Amino acid sequence: MDRIERVTISSVTLPLSVPVSDAKVLTGRQRPMTEVAVLFAEVTDAGGASGFGFSYSKRAGGPGQYAHACEIAPALLGEDPSDIGRLWDKLAWAGASVGRSGLAVQAIAAFDIALWDMKAKRAGLPLAKLLGAHRDSVRCYNTSGGFLHAPVSSILERAAESLAAGIGGIKLKVGQPSTSVDLTRVTAVREKLGDDVPLMVDANQQWDRPTARRMCRAFEPMNLVWIEEPLDAYDFDGHAALSRAFDTPIATGEMLASAAEHMALIDAGVDIVQPDAPRVGGITQFLKVMAAAERAHLQLAPHFAREIHVHLAAAYPLEPWVEHFEWFDPLFNEHLEIADGRMHLSARPGLGVTVSDQARAWTVATHEVTA
Structure with a gap:
């Protein structure tokens, strides 16, 4: 060799x-x-x-x-x-x-x-095929248009552009100092997009437990795909309690920086795990998280780095989601095809990108x- x-x-x-x-x-x-x-x-x-x-x-x-x-x-x-x-x-x-x-x-x-x-x-082989793909495309949602600095009018414009480009769902940031502002913004987007468009929200760890319970309860009628990081990333028990208490799935895990931390989160019990391959130590460690999530019958929604995660998500047995950020587009000569709400694997070997x-x-x- x-x-x-x-x-x-x-x-x-x-x-x-x-x-x-x-x-x-x-x-x-x-x-x-x-x-x-x-x-x-x-x-x-x-x-x-x-x-x-x-x-x-x-x-x-x-x-x-x-x-x-x-x-x-x-x-x-x-x-x-x-x-x-x-x-x-x-x-x-x-x-x-x-x-x-x-x-x-x-x-x-x-x-x-x-x-x-x-x-x-x-x-x-494309990396997904080497790992053993379950599918040739993965559901995808956009986050980059939903940040808190953007007014609702801009969020709606970006959401329309994303959906027209073939992206399947929209994620909004929440966690305003006034929870009523969060509810107003999310309600406006849900009403504009309609009930059929997959919609997620992300609090980026900024609620305490009482606020998280109130907000999860208020969001229940909005048919959200998930509520992300309502609590501190290391409050595994708190996230698990919210998962048990509400119908809307609770998602977390992007900030965890090792496979061992993800194992503790999975053991505590949560609806959707969101590992990030670069943050947990690469593909070798991500595969350990993925196996544990599969054993627990959990949904998977890897965070960021779509060039890597589309391959890993394609190899996960249960239908996953991949996050769409266009920020890394200028770094690579190749870009993933997106259509009909899904991110499609290319036939290029490996990750399929060049600098x-x-x-x-x-x-x-x-x-x-x-x-």
Whole structure:
């Protein structure tokens, strides 16, 4: 077998055209988001085969991910790229002093995803087909038009554009200081779109338990697909209690930064899990979360990073959802086909994306290690 001969790491700063705000900004806990830090990794073996992966960070953490990736990358040199599980463990031990969650595994994720991309390319298969796809397309919904900084008129305009473009559902941010404002905004969108359009809301962890119960009760008549992160991401018991108390499904998990944290959430009991492959440590760890969710008969709705998650969602037995964000479009030369409410797999091998010239122009640092 060929051995890994070169690893290239790049830090890319993706600017957002408009600063965006969710409930964390309105509560004063975070500032509006103006950019996303993206970590690229390319792994090349002695035979010239290569794989591409990425991770990301919002608001803070990007330089830390890049620095940690540069530190642990030499552990891959000389290794068989097919031994992905063993290499994940090796990378984790290379950075063991910073633990096995959070920034540490988010840096590993870029390498892990690159190794899976290489494996699928070697097999001549899209990643979903290598994993064992259950479908060739996945239901998708748009979030990027529903942030709290946008007035209702803009949200309705963006929602109409998204639905006309073939996207299947719309998600709105909630968590205003006044809950009545949330109810007014969501009611206006539901009335405009009608009952047949899938509609979700996302509080981004900003309610306490009494407020969450009141809001879940108020939203019950609106036929929502789910209510997302009504409580702190680590309040597993609180989310489970809401899942038991209300008919509207409760979704959470995007902020969890390891497979172990997801196992605790699944054990507590929740309706919909929302793992994020770059945040939990890559595809190797995501597959562990996916298996646990399947055993518990839970719905799956991966967070962000659709270029990765469309493949993973396609391999999940129960019909999932994938989140549509167009923010990463400038980074890649290829884009996923969206039609009839669904995101369609391409026939391209691996992840099916290559890095664009624009991404290279936004690159702020590059590091390479060779055998």
